[in-house]
Amino acid sequence: MLAAHPLRAAILGELHARPFFPVETPRRFLHVAFLTAPGDAQAERAAVTELCTSRGAPGPLPGAKHHRVSFGGATLRWETHAEFSTYTWDLPATEATAGLLPFQPPAAALASPLAQVRQPGPLLVAVDLHMVTDSMEDVQLDGVFDRASLARSDVNDGAAEIATDFKPDPAGFVRILLRDRGLGTEAAGALVQRVLEIETYRTLALLGLPQAQALAPSIAKIEARLAQTTGEMTGSVGLAANNKLLDELVALAAELEAGATASLFRFGASRAYQEIVRLRLATIRETVVPGFPTWQQFLERRMAPAMRTCQSVEERQENISAKLARSADLLRTRVDVELEQQNRDLLTSMNERTRLQLRMQRTVEGLSVAAISYYVVSLVHLLAEGVHASGTDVRMGFHIDPGSVTAVAVPVAVLAVWWVVRRIRNAHGEHD
Known part of the structure; x- marks a missing residue:
């Protein structure tokens, strides 16, 4: 088998x-x-x-x-x-x-x-x-x-x-x-x-009409609000204003999609049932009885407006959805550009702040060299005075002038401190 x-x-x-x-x-x-x-x-x-x-x-x-x-x-x-x-x-x-x-x-x-x-x-x-x-x-x-x-x-x-x-x-x-x-x-x-x-499916096909009539006011409200929002977009300035408009567009899109999702099956079923009615009418091969409409003529005249209403509502949903998507994309682009400008300004500000910090750091380094050199020279001066006051220099066969020793120590101390600070800064730079 x-x-x-x-x-x-x-x-x-x-x-x-x-x-x-x-x-x-x-x-x-x-x-x-x-x-x-x-x-x-x-x-x-x-x-x-x-x-x-x-x-x-x-x-x-x-x-x-x-x-x-x-x-x-x-x-x-x-x-x-x-x-x-x-x-x-x-x-x-x-x-x-x-x-x-x-x-x-x-x-x-x-x-x-x-x-x-x-x-x-x-x-x-x-x-x-x-x-x-x-x-x-x-x-x-x-x-x-x-x-x-x-x-x-x-x-x-x-x-x-x-x-x-x-x-x-x-x-x-x-x-x-x-x-x-x-x-x-x-x-x-x-x-x-x-x-x-024919009678069963033509009744089922018309089930979409009440839903289309119920959705029409909501769609009209969304259309009006969309037109108002797109008008406001031309004059909106600033990230906060654009974000507010974008939030409103997203809310409108969510409301529209909720209605479209709820009606998706019903409108699709109405189209399918209408097609079945059309095929069944074609199969029975109607011919006119003088003075009376055929079933096909009667149903087309009475059902066609209802089916067009369903089709119109469905097309409006699709068109509004596309317009909402385009408007939201435009606003997102504008918001992205404004965010990029803010980021650029922020980076510029950070660069300026870094330059200021570098200048301050160099100023502090200069001040620290002077301060440390001052303390080193002071220690040398105190040491020279102590040696001179105790007479140690005389007993050792030479004379120390504290002022001269201090004067000689100033450039030596400054150079030494500056060299040490520079080595430390270079070492930190190599580590980074």
């Missing part, structure tokens, strides 16, 4: 992680999506397993990201994603769900199976999709949807029609009507899944 890469099975399985399932018309689907936290995945999987085992059905396999199980005539499809989970109840066609009027009975009367699922997080998406044979008139649609927001289009090369107003009903479900004109079970299952994904 060939040794396989440890991730090979996961990579190959990803292509088949969420397959389409055949669907027969008529049918009713209740689809919900909950935002979930990464740490709650195991608890959610355990809840789904418990629900399945309580009905005598097998639960999801360990590590599985989706599971499909039948409870009587209804089928539950569970899927887990990076930040949300979906639960789709495929309800059988009965006299209630297959009647002439769409969405009868209302979703609230059919939502009891949803109560059996432990809610893993806050509800974000709720869809009531009714797939019927194409036999209803437009007047019936007018009674179901808001005509001002109704989006209709033929899909799959005219094999079906989809219609919705993207508005929640009293129970909170967005109603979607799918009129089958001969899809076939496989094509119907694929279309149902794609339509549910």
Whole structure:
């Protein structure tokens, strides 16, 4: 056997992680999506397993990201994603769900199976999709949807029609009507899944808008303060003033980066979800129903401003961050130059002080030579006077004049002391 890469099975399985399932018309689907936290995945999987085992059905396999199980005539499809989970109840066609009027009975009367699922997080998406044979008139649609927001289009090369107003009903479900004109079970299952994904991902994509709106005032404040600070930079003088401006720029940069870091995932996810919506709309191949916008036209008109707002906020964050970095670099350069000037002045002052100390040292050395010579000569003078007063010189046959001896000792003592001091200074210099 060939040794396989440890991730090979996961990579190959990803292509088949969420397959389409055949669907027969008529049918009713209740689809919900909950935002979930990464740490709650195991608890959610355990809840789904418990629900399945309580009905005598097998639960999801360990590590599985989706599971499909039948409870009587209804089928539950569970899927887990990076930040949300979906639960789709495929309800059988009965006299209630297959009647002439769409969405009868209302979703609230059919939502009891949803109560059996432990809610893993806050509800974000709720869809009531009714797939019927194409036999209803437009007047019936007018009674179901808001005509001002109704989006209709033929899909799959005219094999079906989809219609919705993207508005929640009293129970909170967005109603979607799918009129089958001969899809076939496989094509119907694929279309149902794609339509549910369009509604799920377009809702998730719009999660970035509230965050963008919340960040906008803070970004505007940072922009205004940055303009004020850069204006103050032109007239700031002195190291203290420049350091103060630099500290303020660093604080603004930290505040901006905190907001940018918090919104980084959300804005990136919104772009990814918008791209998924665009791809799903392209896949179902919409054609225009006269008098109504297609889903793509409706969503582009309504979603585009929200997505542009998110993009604008993200671009403003990047632009301000670059401007803050440039302004901070300019101030750091100015501060560095001022520090170098201070260091130069300090070194000049130290050199001057050293020269003064050297002069003082030489002055002290001169004074010390004179002082030591004075004491040496004084000792010689005292010695000569003592010898003269005791008459020792006379007894030894010569005469000592203390004054003459002192006069002769002065240059000798000065030269001797100067020579000794010079030797000492030279010795210290060689040691240094």
